[in-house]
Amino acid sequence: MSKLVAGITQSPPASLTKAFNHDKVTPSGPHETKKFAGRCHCSAVQFSVSLPVASLPLRSYFCHCSICRYSQGTYARMGVILPPGIEPDWMGGSMSEKVAEYKIPGSPSPRLFCSTCGSTIGGVGEDGTTTGGVPVKGQWCMMVSLFDNKFWHHCAHAFPKSVPGGGLLDWLLHPGAAAAGAQQEEILWYTPDESDFSVAAEPEHAADGTERLRAECHCGGVSFTIPRPTQDILDDEYLRKYVSPLDSTKWKAMLDLCRDCGRSSGANVVPWMLVPRTYKSSEPTVRGFCGVCGATVFGATKHREPTAGQAVLNVAMGLLRAPEGVRAENWVTWRAGKHSWLEDAKAYDEEFTVSLVEGHRRWALETYGEASEFDVV
Ligand SMILES: [Zn+2]
Numbered sequence: 001m002s003k004l005v006a007g008i009t010q011s012p013p014a015s016l017t018k019a020f021n022h023d024k025v026t027p028s029g030p031h032e033t034k035k036f037a038g039r040c041h042c043s044a045v046q047f048s049v050s051l052p053v054a055s056l057p058l059r060s061y062f063c064h065c066s067i068c069r070y071s072q073g074t075y076a077r078m079g080v081i082l083p084p085g086i087e088p089d090w091m092g093g094s095m096s097e098k099v100a101e102y103k104i105p106g107s108p109s110p111r112l113f114c115s116t117c118g119s120t121i122g123g124v125g126e127d128g129t130t131t132g133g134v135p136v137k138g139q140w141c142m143m144v145s146l147f148d149n150k151f152w153h154h155c156a157h158a159f160p161k162s163v164p165g166g167g168l169l170d171w172l173l174h175p176g177a178a179a180a181g182a183q184q185e186e187i188l189w190y191t192p193d194e195s196d197f198s199v200a201a202e203p204e205h206a207a208d209g210t211e212r213l214r215a216e217c218h219c220g221g222v223s224f225t226i227p228r229p230t231q232d233i234l235d236d237e238y239l240r241k242y243v244s245p246l247d248s249t250k251w252k253a254m255l256d257l258c259r260d261c262g263r264s265s266g267a268n269v270v271p272w273m274l275v276p277r278t279y280k281s282s283e284p285t286v287r288g289f290c291g292v293c294g295a296t297v298f299g300a301t302k303h304r305e306p307t308a309g310q311a312v313l314n315v316a317m318g319l320l321r322a323p324e325g326v327r328a329e330n331w332v333t334w335r336a337g338k339h340s341w342l343e344d345a346k347a348y349d350e351e352f353t354v355s356l357v358e359g360h361r362r363w364a365l366e367t368y369g370e371a372s373e374f375d376v377v
């Protein structure tokens, strides 16, 4: 964090205050406002924000740092910082009864998530805290994917150096695909280039010497390893459908743009890898999250369990600790030529969806010579 603050002298750079929507303050005198409602996946947490029409659209941001990846399970945090003086209106009783708080030393605000469904909600800047020199006391950051309707424009990025292997960053910024539809000149980088919150990962092996890929949430409360496909899995008629059709040592990976994942993770897209469950469970797996830090860990897989011995899990790839980078390309084949729930995602947030899907496909074509369209059943 010291590196981040070291370059700041008197006033923060204009791009930072723009990313924080400091120029979008409520005008004095009569003005028109518009209300935007939002909720978590289970609807225990419901809220609305009233924004001056003249301030719209607000600028939203992506944070690519390891803290956001590991505490959400997604490749980036997708937030919108409400202008100073604007607070969410929490419906149905006190917000504090329904959310859990995860406090990280050095972070400008505790991270709030629904204690029932794990959905990341956002946070509010505390006394005396700053981000890159911008005072954020009382300013709310809300996750965009919880809202029913879009009122933001994606144009700011934080910690681009903290995402080894690229993550969402250069899929969105792929040549020819401007960041989520933004014009290049509108893109704001609100951390200095040298800020690096990446975490190096070492190769891991099981006691029998076989390779393992670790998944771990930010607080460390959830930590497990994933093996490569074994001969037993390749011999299983059901489970082998989840092995990469291009490389039998890898699993399948996909970007999930559905609104359910958006509501439960707090980001518009969740990167999932599909792996057979190796432990016994008495119930079909439903959405799973870390109760301490709120990270999305597993996805809904009720329909992927024909028998107790053949259950397949969605694992949130933001948690992975692959030495080659966050996309874990030595462990998965990405389905980059086909994306599910595309129409729903476009209806909700077209600029983001089109930019990501286009960038993902182009990246696969340039990196692998093809953009796979396999089924993820
Ligand atoms: Zn909830």
Ligand SMILES: [Zn+2]
Residues within 6 Å of the ligand: 063, 064, 065, 066, 067, 068, 069, 077, 159
């Ligand atoms: Zn972050």
Ligand SMILES: [Zn+2]
Residues within 6 Å of the ligand: 217, 218, 219, 220, 221, 222, 290, 291, 292, 293, 294, 295
């Ligand atoms: Zn955790």
